[in-house]
Amino acid sequence: MSRYQNRKNFDLEWIERWARRVNEDRRLPVIGRFFTSRFVIGVDETDYLVEVRGGKIQRIAEGLTPNDMGFEFALRAASSAWAKFSMAVPPPLFHDIWAMAHPLHRNLVIAGDQKPFWQNLRALTHMLSLMRAI
């Protein structure tokens, strides 16, 4: 519990720490070689746009603007849910992105075009799991 209690909130700085950790990962350029997408991580009412090319994060931004021309898909959940997800050992139902989104549980909503979500699920799962390493 201490790991996420110490985390005050999921602000842009936190997202940046995660993105830099993602870009240090040596497997993502391999398993995410074709993972090129623009997706949103939604935390409570705030959307963070994440631009990915070849498994590396190229840009993050807080909030969406008309110049973004939208995004492919969004993963939106409460900060409390992301807090559980990013624990070193996450609790049941919050330990996996599909577990959170599954229609039985609905702790996370997948919006937009779901095809790139499923196409890149392996690399995306690994990318998001690195939230547990920061």
Added chain:
Amino acid sequence: MNTHDPIVGRYVYVQCEGKTYRTYYEEHGEGIPLVCLHTAGTDGRQYRHQLCDPDIAANFRVIAFDMPWHGKSIPPADFYLMEDEYKLTTKFYCEFIIAFCRALDLKKPVIMGQSMGGNVCLALALKYESEFSALIALEACDYSPGWWIDPLHHPHIHGGEVVASSVFGLMSPESPDEYRWETWWYYAQGGPGVFKGDLYFYSVDSDFRDQLQKISGRLPIYFLTGEYDFACTPEMTERTAEKVKNSECVIFSGGHFPTSEDPAKFKDIITPVLKKIVQNDPERRGQGAGRANLVELRSPRSAERAPGRRVIDL
């Protein structure tokens, strides 16, 4: 000296619903027949640790077969003429299990199935209770919706990777990485549409919520579910077990694939169940039973940024 597993694999021809299925199975041990049912889209390799376990093999003839379309068992010869996608039905699943047991001339075997293999135990208890001596339903419940979905079989999505990654989170984060990824690999190897087709049974064709009270209770049923299972949560199993006569329910700190994701932990939780089954069936325990110990990132974009908006280029 070479090291071998004690497992022996063979093929048997099984007649079911007017077709012949060349069916692969593996076995080891002697005593009470223990027929193991794999999860959706995979095969009997999920039971490799149990097949090799000398403590289990001392009392049980452990048998794990690959359902048609799975593992080393092939689809029916005319599958390319099918006018519908592959869908496993409750009727076919039950009848195939019965036909397989008969093909091996097994008398009153114990069935141990996980996930869809666990859910089918309820159908077996409803229609075929006289065929078996006990049922072990791993990660089972009366209704498990939400899995018969198109992304799992779509030409724009890599079937192996999506299927395996979709189930990865069913495992406990504390199960050993080695075995979680081995389980991922089994899933990545399934034929196109087979996992999804099995989930037709799992999420659509098998809703037992209004039938549980019809289970007589003559056949003991053991329910065991891991706390990280989000397809069949502990609450879903407990809800089911409460309504099934002569059943026991164990919730443990594991996931949806206990036999393959954490075999050591699984041994701890299954041993007391197997011990009870042996105690209830002492005449058929293996000859080796006496010596067995069963107890046990690019340049900035040209587009202008909104005033005041915080953007970080990595």
